[in-house]
Amino acid sequence: MVGIISYGAYIPRFRIKTEEIARVWGANGAEIAAGLGVREKSVPDFDEDTITMSVEAARSALARRPIDTSEIGAIYVGSESHPYAVKPSAAAVGEAIGATPVMTAADFEFACKAGTAGIQTGMGLVKSGMVKYAVAIGADTAQGAPGDALEYTASAGGAAIIIGNDDPIAEINHTCSFTTDTPDFWRREGQEYPRHGGRFSGDPAYFKHIQGAAKLMLEQMGTKPSDYDYAIFHQPNAKFPQKVSAMLGFTREQIKPGLAVPRLGNTYSGAVPVGISATLDVAKPGDRIFVTSYGSGAGSDAFDITVTDVIDSDAFDRSAGPTVEELLANPVYLDYALYAKHKGKILMQ
Structure with a gap:
């Protein structure tokens, strides 16, 4: 059975509160911030990018x-934020670890689900016997134009x-996908x-694809939401994953451990992998986890995961x-000036 051998996350220490962003952009900004349910977001340091964060996350996984x-x-x-247009991040990460x-090695791009696409590819290579271990990473220093709604959530x-x-x-x-x-x-x-x-990103995009992949998974596995202890959905803000989980029949208690977005923001490709990490931080043997990512353009990957006894064994720390x-x-x-x-x-000159 193919599965998760280890995991690790990385989040920069710097933050900016969404109320500080709203202070700069006025009343309209305050309205945007209030509607997203994100209190603050992470900000990369000057020397941090997708490669450095990927290395830190991979080293954490190897330490465990x-x-x-x-x-x-x-x-x-x-x-979505590889440092180079032509030069693979994956090769640099491989060298560093x-x-x-x-x-x-390869760099993946499918908006916010590029990390889960890497998991699926790694599963195929491991299951076929072509490789013993595969490392799939989702990481971003997400972009958002000044004053745009994305600026209130785009994090690192x-x-x-x-x-x-x-x-x-x-x-x-099991894993399955839904793409249009x-x-x-x-x-x-x-x-x-x-x-x-704008609003088009909701119903015909996020909600359609999350529900499409999630319902396909439930159908193929013959399960229902109550069969799972935890659920993780892509979290571009705090509102969307809570709404789609309720639409599908999952509870707030099931999604709470993996819902980092109110204090983290939207890490784009890192959002669901971070959610998986946060859930595995507290999961016990036998727990079952339902996962559905989302990437604009648009598609979703769903996973059915069962935690094993190994998570509490001497083989894993x-x-x-x-x-x-x-x-x-x-x-x-940070205040807005330092954030900028x-x-x-x-x-800087």
Whole structure:
């Protein structure tokens, strides 16, 4: 059975409160901030990007479950904010964690579900026997134009999931996807900030695809929402995942452990991997986890996961890496000017 061997997350310590962003942009900004349910969001430091955050997340995963890195046969980094247009983030991550040179590496891009697409690809390679371990990472330093609704949520962070079949801490029972050509969010080559379809991003995009993949998973597995202990849905804000979970029949208690967005913001490709990490931080053997990601453009990946006894065994040490709760603690708050400087909206000479 293919499953999760280990996991690790990384979140920058810097934060900005959405009320501070609203202070700069006036009454309309305050209305936007109130409707999103996000109190604050993470901000990358000057020397942090998708590669550095991916390395930190992968190192955390390896600290929890030391494996021979020469046996990592694949590394995939999903992101909307790769530092280079032409040069793979995955190769740099592999070098940093000692997995090179015998591996396949690639950068994935499917808006906010690029990280879960990497998990699916890693599952296929492991299940076929082509590789022993695959590392799938979702990480972003998300972009949002000044004053746009995205600026109130676009944050930084990510998580790494190591896939294998050697005593996994959680078995991935099944995965399926639901994809259409729905242009709700896009950024053309050379453009600094993405554009979005506003309210169009809700019903015909996010909700349609999350429900499409989730209902397909329930049908294929012959399960119902009450069969799961936890549920994780893509979290672009706090409102959407709570609404879609209720539409599908899941409870607030099921989604609460993985709902980091009120204090983290939207890490784009990192959102669901971070949610998985936060849930595995508290999960017990036998717990069942329902996961559905979403990526604009548009598509969703769903997963049915069962936690195994290995998570509490001597083979795995959860305390060796920081939990998502620990990463969210002790923030350093920035005002809007320092935030703009950190994000490169104000260029240093």
